[in-house]
Amino acid sequence: MALEFKNVVKRVGADIHIYPTDLTIEPGGFNILLGTTLSGKTSLIQLMAGLEHPTSGEVWFDGKDVTGVSVQKRNVSMVHQQFINYPNFSVYDNIASPLKVARMSKADIKARVGQVAELLKLTPMLDRRPLELSGGQQQRTALARALVKDSDLVLLDEPLANLDYKLREELRDELPKMFKGRGATVVYATSEPGEALLLGGHTAALHEGRVTQFGETARVYRQPQDLISAQVFSDPPINTCRVTKRDGRFHLNGTSSWPVGPAHAALSDGPFVMAIRPHQVTPAEMAPPAEAVRVEGTVLVTELSGSESVVRFNLEGDTWISQSQGIHAAPVGTRAAFHVDTSQCLYFNVEDHRIAV
Secondary structure: OOEEEEEEEEEEOOEEEEEEEEEEEOOOOEEEEEOOOOOOHHHHHHHHHOOOOOOEEEEEEOOEEOOOOOHHHOOEEEEOOOOOOOOOOOHHHHHHHHHHHOOOOHHHHHHHHHHHHHHOOOHHHOOOOHHHOOHHHHHHHHHHHHHHOOOOEEEEEOOOOOOOHHHHHHHHHHHHHHHOOOOOEEEEEEOOHHHHHHHOOEEEEEEOOEEEEEEEHHHHHHOOOEHHHHHHOOOOOOEEEEEEEEOOEEEEOOOEEEEOOHHHOOOOOEEEEEEEOHHHEEEOOOOOOOOEEEEEEEEEEEEEOOOEEEEEEEEOOEEEEEEEEOOOOOOOOOEEEEEEEHHHOEEEEOOOOEEOO
């Protein structure tokens, strides 16, 4: 059941929350809305649910125009970041509530509630009330109520944000499997690029109310169409700087250069914006990648954990980030050397920041 936005715009007073948007989300699999706070994720989900109506444009679902149809008349399930449950109901009754509204038999309700409660580790808590649960358990209850309904459209607005790390990891793996083969259209909003990659499916990159790119998650990550999409899909932030293509090489601020690969040989000589993700910039003491260029910068901040090192450094006026496995001490204020994996560099036109091809 495809979900389509046809030139949808959402204004609130003088503010534009969603700029003109055309988007088609196919049924089956996971569809992810990826963006920072205020990028438009929640606004899009509310428009999809029917909680809000577009200022202009149309919303279609399963081949029907549902632009003016209320949420009560749509077969939609929704889970918010902040858990929402009925405080006077038991966990069992909270989960079962949409099935009771649908007048399902008691035997079928018991079977379906039992199945989803087992999946979300809620079985021992079915007789409790939400206020007797931890925050994570309350969110699992809200998630279970959405899953048990078997809706045509399932909208998940950062549903794992309040769960503990272990359960988040488990559910990230299980959620796509839960919906596989059901025919439901699933939309999952997140601000974490890593979560989008783990869930897979298709991803819409969002920035300030605009869908900058939509496609298979891995493709959007590896082949961003513009610099904004690359920035949306990078945490820590992607490194950028000006480079110049000249005499078959890219030159970085006159300090470093590397050969132009076959994929960029047809580009005209001149300036470009180069971008490289932090995990592709590694300390010089580590083994360099096959296609590497050495750069040096002044260390600004060093963050060390038990398994990872993050170093922010000044590279000829630009702040860059190196993210690497292991402990790599780099005292603040000192000069440090790093390897840049030039095979992973992305090049964008200076004028419009579109990918250079």
